[in-house]
Amino acid sequence: MRQLLEAVFMRAFKPKSVFHWCKFNPRYKLAATLAVSHSSTNTSPQRRQPNYGVLPRLFGASLLATGAVTAIYLASPALYADSGSPATTPTIRLKEVHKHDRKSANKWVTKGTRVYDITDWIPGHPGGEVILHAVGGSIDQYWNIFTIHKKAEVYDILEQFYIGDVDPRDLVDGKVPVEHVDDPFANDPVRDDRLVMLSDRPCNAETPAGELREWTTPNETFYVRHHMWVPEVDQAKHTVTVELADGEEKTYSLQDLKSKFIEVKITATLQCSGNRRRHMSAEARSTNGLQWGVGAISNAEWKGVRLRDVLADAGFDVNEVPDDTKHAQFIGAEAYGASIPIEKAVDKLGDVLLAYEMNGKPLPPDHGFPMRVIVPGNVAARSVKWVHRVVLSEEESPSQWQRRDYKCFGPNVCGNPDWSSAPSIQEMPVQSAITSLRNVSCNSNKARDLLQVNGIEEDSVVVEGYAFSGGGRKIIRVDVSADDGRSWHQAELVPDESLGKKAWAWLRWRWVLPRSQAGGCFVVKAVDEAYNTQPDEYGPHYNFRGNLTSAWHRVGYGVPGR
Secondary structure: OHHHHHHHHHHHOOHHHHHHHHHHOHHHHHHHHHHHHOOOOOOOOOOOOOOHHHHHHHHHHHHHHOOOHHHHHHOOHHHHHHHOOHHHOOEEOHHHHHHOOOOOOOOEEEEOOEEEEOOOOHHHOOOHHHHHHOOOOEOHHHHHHOHHHOOHHHHHHHHOOEEEEEOHHHOEOOEOOHHHOOOOOOOOOOOOOOOEEEEEOOEEEEOOHHHHHOOOOOHHHOOEEOOOOOOOOOOOOOEEEEEOOOOOEEEEEHHHHHHHOOEEEEEEEEEOOOOOHHHHHHHOOOOOOOOOOOOOEEEEEEEEEEHHHHHHHOOOOOOOOOOOOOEEEEEEOOOOEEEEEHHHHHOOOOOOEEEEEEOOEEOOHHHOOOOEEEOOOEOHHHOOOOEEEEEEEOOOOOOHHHHHHOOOOOOOOOOOOOHHHOOOOOEOOOEEEEEEEEEEOOOOHHHHHHHHHOOOOOOEEEEEEEEEOOOOOOEEEEEEEOEOOOOOEEOEEOOOOOOOOOOOOOEEEEEEEEHHHOOOEEEEEEEEOOOOEOOOOOHHHOOOOOOOOOOOEEEEOOOOOO
16 A cells, blocks of 8 residues: 555655645644655755655655545546546635635635645745735736746645635636636726836836936836835834844834834935846847836935834844844835845944835825835835834845845846845945936027026037935036047036935936037936946946946937937
8 A cells, every 4th residue: 555655646746846845734744854864964954955755655654644545646636637537626616715815714725727725835935924915816916926936846836735626617718707816906006197107017117207307206206116016004003013133023103103213304315226227228238127217216305213223122232233133124015025234224324214204295105105114325125115024134035036136147147047146236336317408599588597607608408317326425526428428528416405314315417518519429427425437338237137237328419218
């Protein structure tokens, strides 16, 4: 009987997948442990790989001991196909699936037309509780968002939780009807028509060029970068929990933050790591990701409390950081996660905030209502929206947005790199862009004062844009050219109204020149206080993800919006 059971096991399952499932299922966790103990003793226990070959014997013996031979037979989709007995496949009505939602003791999902009881999988799910959004319904639309799931090994693990098929009476054209598939984006807010939309599910949209001329970007046209849906959050019930490295926790409501800590205002620019990615694709090689122009950047005044003060109140020594704490991890209500070095989190001059206001108003839903992290000077991916948990840890965030997406590699690396070989992006490099290029007439009353200030008495061109550098480094100079970089001039730096310990906000600049001096291509490059400047070409700093694009920005005369 044991040999027969092992043969059935090898036919029905991939032992490597069963090893992972055994780890998640307490009933068979011993089998996984024993598989590791049967591995080679030439490596340390921490690096020892399981001996998948013994799993048929270990797993089969466990089932045999409980008299569950029938269970493994019924759980095997492969054996269904071979048996020619579809009548043995359990069928389940959709209304029964809906009953097994997050409130139920047993949590079910559908994938296609198959039904799975994932109750034992949830505690070990790498994505945390985000999977609870799908229980009682379909996981298809979530896996379309989290494409990391679309791997053979993940499908194999899921199959171990198969319990039946959706009853054919509930299907339309062989599929689960649309009305039975929850739409995670159904309650997303309505966006301003002026935003330059790159994708709508999830929403990703640029600030329009006209709004980039303003010192602070209006909330309605502040660029939007989402990886998922906008979660519905009840401000009265929302809290943020701080977890120290020793496991101690302290929870704060929004009212707690406002009443217990000094409120702070800073002016800070948020910039996506993919800002200007479209230029790298056009001038070097194609890149992966949303093809942003110059509008994946915006500036706002933020109000909140210092993270440093909250951590101190939670019992963390912000002046003598313990050796076992290297990172501050942030987790959002929709399951997005990221982290920053602890040195930035507790820096007296770092201005890291738990923010609840934006340009004098409560945070809009698209920008983190009711509470978000603001990490000025760092890539915007670290300023987690809808934050509900701060974890102090020796490790950086385990999320894919920390460990994979926001990294850069050499120009020769593409496709499937060793993600662990590159550090996560934190501070941003120096950046500048042309956002407006317009002709003005010397006969215009509106333009006369501007031309007089610049000593010009003929028709002219007004060139405007932004410049910014990460880490709070101030922009000290903006160089502009009207002949594709053959000759240079310095742009006027428009006075700002920045708040904060360092230069967290962009600098606007302007250059006015006679139209007769305009060549075929305008160029801009900026210099920060550390004398960092921008490379002249895209090729040398090409990376297949198109992150941190910061080469000279060129705009052909008469070709606005490039």
